Amino acid sequence: MTFAQEFNYSALLILGIVATYATVGLIFWLINSPRTVASLQRLTNISPQLVAIIGLLFGLYMAFFANDIWSIRDRAQTMILQEADGLRGILDVAESLPAEVGAPLVTAVRIYVEAAIEEWPLLAQGRSSPQARELLRRLSHIALGESLATRLGVGAQFALAQNLEQAQSARYHRLALSQRRGDPLKWFAVACLGTLTLLSVALVHLDNWRSQLVAMLIYASAISVSFTAAYLERSPFQVFVVSPQPIAELLNLARLPAPS
Template identity: 35%
Template sequence: MTTFDWGAYDHYGFALVALAGTALACLGLGLILASPRHRPRLAGLAGVAPPFINIIGVLFALTLAFLANDTWSAHDRAITAVTREADALDAIGALTRSLPDTTRRPIEAAVGAYAVSAVEIEWPQLARRVAAPATAAALERLLTLAADPGLGAPLGPAVHARLLTEVMAVRDARDLRVALSQTHVNPLKWLGMAFLGFVTMLSVAVVHVEHPRAALVAILLFAAAAAPTAAIVLIQGNPFQRPTTVSAAPIAARIPPAP
């Protein structure tokens, strides 16, 4: 029986907290605004100018925009890393094409074994923020073959150096996608965003304190815009998890056909 790894999917939990917390804040503010017992005290808050909302609202919007940019930037970097990894595997094949069969075939087999391991073994594990030792071992095997000094004579020093560069590019691209898959939500950043969101809701309530119904409508409209947006950003925290999983197709295309 497999257990669900909550640590690997913490951003879904934070998204749920964002939605539930916003709903509770709306409910609490709505009850306070509608309560006759609090109305005399709230009346003393009247007079705050409506443009005051813009100051806090802009701070909230900028904070959420920066957090969203971090998330989508990580997704773009993951796509770039996968594409670079696949291109480097292609380059290795092109650089070794002129080698004798006895020398070329082990390298081609190592490239194919790495691509198979990366796609079939490591890719599913990236969603759980785990790297596959088998893929690291396959890459180490490829690097060992490419670093063989005996390749210097048939390839030439310049081509051999380029071959090593491309193998190192595969390693760097893999390291980057593994690192991006292991990025967790920063609770302090999102706590600051949540605090600004709540203060924005308070400012909306204060500005409309003389009109409880209008205040409640304004609060609900803000919540309807802010909470789902924050949740959408949060659930995309890992570029190798649904709903925006980075595809392994570029590397899968480098898997040699079955004989």
């Protein structure tokens, strides 16, 4: 990420945490305000089980939300492995050909791999590299071109086409996953459930403002930890970036001369 992106990303994270504790202060002030304290004292018989119920709802929703975010990261890693596997299959076919026939295919794979690695910083912005896209198209033209098809058997043609399709499909899904940032409606639901949890904690501690404040701060800390963990993982190509290493490892194979 660029400095501006890192600043915005960090600022939004800090803003969310500050907003959580600001909500604690706002609820505490409203409940203990001289204008409202008299009327709210009538609610001292609220059952503590209310906190458990709402807290359980918040915890379950947060768990499902975090699981959805982390599954995106796992799928992104799977797509990277599939893309590398497809490109490796193309190299295997190229290495089985005479050097003068397989060399253009090996070169096309190497150039695309280099462009794909250089594309990685763009994925944090949800963008792709036009150069990498064009080089993959060039690889496709070489792999499926008539000049190469006439030198291959039916089995080799099928293997080459299958591996090329796998690499193209994996790249498409990898780019699609780089644009996932989490549903704003889900973030809104997390914020609402967190606020309701803090409010319920405050209402069951109306008889002691010190216990009320401490309990709310503890819950706010738990909410902040959950929020931070989910936010930092909301895109697999931002803070904890999935590695392009499986694709980069192909450079060593693509530099080897194809046997004659």
